[in-house]
Amino acid sequence: MLEVGGPPVQRPIEFDRAGSWLYHSSFPSARESARCAFDGMREGVTSVEGPRFRPARVIPALMTVGLVLVFVACSGDPYPQSTLHPTSDGGTAIDRLFSQIFWWAVVVFVVVESALLYTVIRFRARPERGDPKHVHGNTLMEISWTLAPAAILVFIAVPTILTIFETDGSAPANAIQVEVIGHQWWWEFRYPQLDLVTANELHIPQGHPVQLIMSSADVIHSFWVPKLHGKRDVMPGRTTRLAFTADSVGTFLGQCAEFCGASHANMRMRVMVQAPSEFDAWVQAQRQSTPVDTADRRVVAGRQLFGRTCIACHAIDGIGGAIGPDLSHVGSRTTIAAGILPNDSAGLTRWIGNPGAEKPGNLMPQFPLEPDDLAALVAYLRSRR
Amino acid sequence: MATTATPHAPDVAAPTGFWSWITTTDHKRIGILYGATALVFFIVGGFEALLIRLQLGSAENTLIGAEAFNQLFTMHGTTMVFLAIMPLSAAFFNYIIPLQIGARDVAFPRLNAFSYWLFVLGGLFMNVSFVAGPLFGAHAISVAPDGGWFGYANLTSTQYSPGPNIDFWVLGLQILGIASLAAGFNFITTIINMRAPGMKLMRMPAFTWMAFVTQFIIVTAFPVITVALVFLTFDRTFGTTFYSVAAGGDVLLWQHLFWLFGHPEVYILILPAMGIVSDVLPVFSRKPLFGYAVVVYSGLLIGVMGWGVWAHHMFQVGLGPIADSVFSATTMLIAVPTGVKIFNWIATMWGGQLRFTSAMLFAIGFIGMFIIGGLSGVMHASPPADLQQTDTYFVVAHFHYVLVGGGIMGLFAGIYYWFPKMFGRLLSEPLGKLHFVLMFIGVNLAHFPMHFSGLLGMPRRVYTYSADLGVTGFNRVSTIGTMIIALAVAVFVINVLRSLRRGEIASKNPWGSPKLEWAISSPPPVYNFSVIPTVRSRLPLWVTDGVSEIPDVPPVPVHVPGGSMWPILTASGVIVIAVAALAKSPLIAIGGALAVAVCIFAWAFEPFEV
Numbered sequence: 001m002l003e004v005g006g007p008p009v010q011r012p013i014e015f016d017r018a019g020s021w022l023y024h025s026s027f028p029s030a031r032e033s034a035r036c037a038f039d040g041m042r043e044g045v046t047s048v049e050g051p052r053f054r055p056a057r058v059i060p061a062l063m064t065v066g067l068v069l070v071f072v073a074c075s076g077d078p079y080p081q082s083t084l085h086p087t088s089d090g091g092t093a094i095d096r097l098f099s100q101i102f103w104w105a106v107v108v109f110v111v112v113e114s115a116l117l118y119t120v121i122r123f124r125a126r127p128e129r130g131d132p133k134h135v136h137g138n139t140l141m142e143i144s145w146t147l148a149p150a151a152i153l154v155f156i157a158v159p160t161i162l163t164i165f166e167t168d169g170s171a172p173a174n175a176i177q178v179e180v181i182g183h184q185w186w187w188e189f190r191y192p193q194l195d196l197v198t199a200n201e202l203h204i205p206q207g208h209p210v211q212l213i214m215s216s217a218d219v220i221h222s223f224w225v226p227k228l229h230g231k232r233d234v235m236p237g238r239t240t241r242l243a244f245t246a247d248s249v250g251t252f253l254g255q256c257a258e259f260c261g262a263s264h265a266n267m268r269m270r271v272m273v274q275a276p277s278e279f280d281a282w283v284q285a286q287r288q289s290t291p292v293d294t295a296d297r298r299v300v301a302g303r304q305l306f307g308r309t310c311i312a313c314h315a316i317d318g319i320g321g322a323i324g325p326d327l328s329h330v331g332s333r334t335t336i337a338a339g340i341l342p343n344d345s346a347g348l349t350r351w352i353g354n355p356g357a358e359k360p361g362n363l364m365p366q367f368p369l370e371p372d373d374l375a376a377l378v379a380y381l382r383s384r385r
Numbered sequence: 386m387a388t389t390a391t392p393h394a395p396d397v398a399a400p401t402g403f404w405s406w407i408t409t410t411d412h413k414r415i416g417i418l419y420g421a422t423a424l425v426f427f428i429v430g431g432f433e434a435l436l437i438r439l440q441l442g443s444a445e446n447t448l449i450g451a452e453a454f455n456q457l458f459t460m461h462g463t464t465m466v467f468l469a470i471m472p473l474s475a476a477f478f479n480y481i482i483p484l485q486i487g488a489r490d491v492a493f494p495r496l497n498a499f500s501y502w503l504f505v506l507g508g509l510f511m512n513v514s515f516v517a518g519p520l521f522g523a524h525a526i527s528v529a530p531d532g533g534w535f536g537y538a539n540l541t542s543t544q545y546s547p548g549p550n551i552d553f554w555v556l557g558l559q560i561l562g563i564a565s566l567a568a569g570f571n572f573i574t575t576i577i578n579m580r581a582p583g584m585k586l587m588r589m590p591a592f593t594w595m596a597f598v599t600q601f602i603i604v605t606a607f608p609v610i611t612v613a614l615v616f617l618t619f620d621r622t623f624g625t626t627f628y629s630v631a632a633g634g635d636v637l638l639w640q641h642l643f644w645l646f647g648h649p650e651v652y653i654l655i656l657p658a659m660g661i662v663s664d665v666l667p668v669f670s671r672k673p674l675f676g677y678a679v680v681v682y683s684g685l686l687i688g689v690m691g692w693g694v695w696a697h698h699m700f701q702v703g704l705g706p707i708a709d710s711v712f713s714a715t716t717m718l719i720a721v722p723t724g725v726k727i728f729n730w731i732a733t734m735w736g737g738q739l740r741f742t743s744a745m746l747f748a749i750g751f752i753g754m755f756i757i758g759g760l761s762g763v764m765h766a767s768p769p770a771d772l773q774q775t776d777t778y779f780v781v782a783h784f785h786y787v788l789v790g791g792g793i794m795g796l797f798a799g800i801y802y803w804f805p806k807m808f809g810r811l812l813s814e815p816l817g818k819l820h821f822v823l824m825f826i827g828v829n830l831a832h833f834p835m836h837f838s839g840l841l842g843m844p845r846r847v848y849t850y851s852a853d854l855g856v857t858g859f860n861r862v863s864t865i866g867t868m869i870i871a872l873a874v875a876v877f878v879i880n881v882l883r884s885l886r887r888g889e890i891a892s893k894n895p896w897g898s899p900k901l902e903w904a905i906s907s908p909p910p911v912y913n914f915s916v917i918p919t920v921r922s923r924l925p926l927w928v929t930d931g932v933s934e935i936p937d938v939p940p941v942p943v944h945v946p947g948g949s950m951w952p953i954l955t956a957s958g959v960i961v962i963a964v965a966a967l968a969k970s971p972l973i974a975i976g977g978a979l980a981v982a983v984c985i986f987a988w989a990f991e992p993f994e995v
Contacts, residue, residue: 079855081842083773098770105760112727112756119731120749123670125738132737134927137676145728146721153717153763160767161710167769168706184545219540220636222701222776226842230772233702236539237630238637240703253853257701257776257844259533261540262451265847360451 080253083226087252087273090167090229090244097163101156108152169232171211171243176204180214182221182234184260185267185362186325186338196286199325200338202271205279206249212242219261225254225271233258246273255339262361268339286329289317290384302380305373313364316384324364331385348378400948408948410494411911415501416480417807420800422505423472424881428874429512430464433457435871438831442864444852454848455531456550460512462534463554466654467561468508470788473796474657475504478572478596480807484902485593487581487920489913490946492574495988498952500568506960507560514553521549530554533846535647536617538628538639543621549967552621556963559614562607563959569603572596581901583920587681590900591674592799594681595660598688599653605692606649613642622966637702644695652691654788656684658795659726662748665798666730668898669745670737673924676729683722683729690719700768701775709768716766723759727752742896743817747798750825754790758783761836776846778856779839785832789870794824797877804881805895809907810888816880823873831866834859899924904935915939951988958984 079085086095180202181188190197204210214223214234224231229244256267274282293299306316313323320327330336333343337358341347352374355364369377406414437457440449449457479497483490491497514529521528531550532541541551576597580589589597616627617639626632628639667674674680696704696712704712730752739745761783765771774780797820805811838856850856894903903926905914916939918925918932925931961977 079841081854083777083840083842094769094773097767098764098773101764101767101770105764109756109760112731113753115731116749116752116756119734120739123734123737123739125740127738129738132670132672134673135675135732135736136673137679138732141732142676142679142725142729146725149724150718150721153720156763156767157714157717160713160769163767163769164706164709164713167772169703219545220537224776224844226773230769231701231776232772235636235702237635253842253851255844255847259455259537259540259776259846261545262455262531264455265451265844265849268851 077250080251081226081255083230086227087248087250088228088244088246090242091227092247093163093166094230097159100159104152104156108149167230169241169243171209171241175209175211175243177211177213178202178204180212180223180234182214182216182218182223182256182260182267184218185256185263185359187223187267187269188217188325191283194283194287196283197326198286198329198333200269200335201333202269203279203282204246204271204273205276206246206273208276209243209245214240214242220258221256221260221267222258223254224257225252225269227252228254228271228273231257246271249273249275251334253339263359266338266340266359266362268335270335270339285332285385290329290331293383296379296383298376298379299383301373302376302378302383305369305377306380309367310377327381327384329384331382343382345375345378345382348381349374352377405948407953408498408950410490410498410946410949410952412479412483412491412494412497413807413909413911413913415497416476416478418501419472419479419504420476420807422501422508423469423476424878426464426468426508427473428878430461430469431871431874433461433464435867437461438864438867440848441850441860443861444854444857445849449848451848452525452531453527455533455846456515456527456529458846459530459533459554460515463511463530463558464508465788466534466650467558468504468511470654470792470796471565472504474596474599474654475500475568477592477657477661477796477799477803478568478600481803481902482572482575482593482596483579484806484905484909484913485590485900486576486579486584487901487914487918488575488579489917489943491571492579493571494946495949495952495993496567496571498949499956500564500571502953502956503560503564503567503959506956507557507564507963510560510960510963511553511557514550517549517553523548528553530557535643536639537643538617538636539630541617541621541639542628551617552967555614555618555621556966559611559618560959560963562611562614565603566607566611569600569607572600573604576600581914581918581920584901587678588920588923590660591663591677591680591684592657592660595656595663595684598684599656602649602653602656602688602691606646606653609642610646613639613646616642618966622969637699640699640702641695644698645692647698648695649688649691651784651787652687654792655795656687658751658792658799659684661795661799661802662730662751663726664900665744665748665802666733668802668896669740669742669748670734671740671897672733672737673899673927674729675732675735676725677923680726680729683725686722687719690715690722694719697766697768697771698775700771713766713768717763720759720763720766727756727759742801743812743814743821744798744801744896746818746821747794747801747824750821751791751794751798754786754794754828757833758786758788758791761786774839776844777839778835778843778845781845782832782835782839785828785835789832790828794828797821797824802896803902804884805888805891806902806907806909808885808888809891810884811891811895812884812888813880816876816883820873820876820880823869823876827866827869827871827873829866831863831870834862834866838863894926899927899931901925901932904932906937912939912943912945915943946993949988949991949993951984951991955981955984955988 084095086092177193179190179192181190187200188197189199189202212223214232215238216234216236218236221234222231223234223242228246229242232240232242234240250273252271252273254269254271256264260267292303311320313321314325314327315322316328335341336343336347337351340358341351351358354366355362356366406418409415436449437454440446440454515527518526518528528548528550530553532546532554536554540546576593619625620627620629626634628634628636630636663674663680693715694712696708697716700709765774765780765783801812801817838859841856842854843850843856891907893906901918901920915936918935920932922928922931958977958980961980962974965974965977
């Protein structure tokens, strides 16, 4: 359930530093090292002292510990929402551009900060040197340090503009279209070509272009799944677009990136990138109505309760309100309440029992339900697979 | 602040007592008032930051709820921008500009007092919202603004923000805008008209120059936000539909207007600090500013170019590839004059005799950290990269490096540098250095990890985040850094309070500075200059015969304008109108408007000779 980021990243393991410290390629790139350094900061992954100070006997034990830590860190993806680990064409293009700019910035940083430090140390006051000469300027130098940054900026601007046009949101004609509609505080996903609607968990096929056509039902939101693409605002009265082709199977985290009110932090989502055959199977399942298990008394009772209360805002199989997410197949989702709770009995009970506590300010009222009724409702919703 | 008693007393002796401060029109006193008030708001805003960081110190923390958190970050941003950094700069504009150009006061002393009172009352008005809930029948005690300092439409509409929270923000900003506009015109007039003989524009100290540029940005940028806020007020109060999508309005209209103001506002915040650094570095290097003209022109250029970059705050809305490319290019270009300044500052120190006083340390710290903020700024000048960075902690890191590492550090440099001029006593150097070291560590510890938490996917303005994101460690370090900043500020406050009473007595020119303000006593007499000096050099005190003789005792009696109660009364009338808008009461509004009209009338006919 909580597996995020697809198959564990395959990282040849050499020794047991914290987390995924260990890229075994003959020479890890500096940027990868930087990423690894992040790993060390991750909570729950304690940095283990390098082995060179340890007696040889300890090494096997440490390796075991290290492997466990690596497993902890990498069984899921340590950074499921990272902008630095792209898994799509657009995401990769952006990351490539960022890398170039980043390295220019590192060069400038090192040069200028060194110049500053050198000056500060070299010219600290020493009375024996006497009063400094009053230099008022030097035209040649000033022209050169005007032109040098301008020249560097050209090297940043050209790939920038190329990438702008590469990632402008247009997709090929065969792209799967998804209408993304932002709500306070959940995501509605409609597939007009496939005639299905879901919420908060976007399913897309691997290797197939996707076109998101986005708008908002209320205030401005922003669709952001960092591993797949940069963010794009989702606005009322306007249509915005994103296009990308996901290149890896897996579950990728995202969340609203534009402040949209009280529960902005609770407006999360997941994108499930599936192998094309699995995606097709998911589409088929979503398009069929789930039969009600009439043998289960709780499910039947829950269904009746749903029809008296929840249906005002939530639709199942095309019947019901459109204020909240469509719940036709809510049981097939991994999370509930826009990704903030696991979609199991406990999570659903918590959510329906007191929506305002989980997602402050949201529109769903707290119904005074008897425990039995709540359990019946949960059972019914879980049966909607 | 005591004035020196001289045998030739001015026409109006410097009065003392509480009432004399309320009615003062002396630019020096108003400067001190601005500074003291700004520091109080700085501490309030810092306390808000501390609460924000405590909440974010661990994942899924429940210390502060969503609503309170949103109020805190909204008020933290609003307070730091409008109530701390801007008025702290204004404190220096007030106190220092007339002294640097050889004037006895600003052009409009009463308008100056009006600006101050409007600022302090506007700031109080906004902060009262923290306890005003019961007045509005709200379930919470606090109805503080909660739409972010940027207040994006249509979240700020009555539909999505029905409470008084946004009204406090809109009205408060309008009030502060009036204060800033009045001050801006005042300083422009002062700098153009009141320079002493020989104080040509290209002889003005770099600080006054940057302040001059800042005033032009203020008087051109604030009308834009004023218009945007009027639209919003009308939408909220009279049901107009400027930002209402259902009625054909456009939510992006607000963003364009806000950032058309908002980006120049960034330069309003940073240019004064750049000016301070340009004044401080030469003094403690014993060398003139390297490339004075280029530093001035690049400041002007930044001020002008600042108008052409606003849409880089809007890359994520999808303005289209052409607009994105253009605004990307203009944004990158603005890095050039900024870089030039940095190189000129380093060149100023090159070959000098560097004395590491607290002021100098803060100025050097400014350069070191501003470089980091500038470089991350170039990163999100690139729209595709910005799509991953904007609205994340990466951007939070960027502008805190610019505004805290840059702006605040620069202003602290100014405080250590000019404190002896303002109060006649030096701040403690050991405490100053401790302040610097703590501040330097704290700022970097708090903000550098934010680069990582942002790149790893943590959005801004979230009151909680999932432990799954893997950013908890970075957040914890940031929180510790913020606590160290708080400690640094505590050291600073102790230093100020202690030095006001027991600091080492300052001579006229304790630092050996070349500028005009150091030619007179510390603190200066109420009339500033016993005779208006004639200036013959950009560095009047470093060259022989750079300025005419300024006797300690005025050869002829000096007339000094007295106080006036109309500025504070007029400002109070404006607040009454704001309260009326909040209470939706036309009657109170009419009363307030009448009061303002009467006060302005009385003000205009008050016998007040300058």
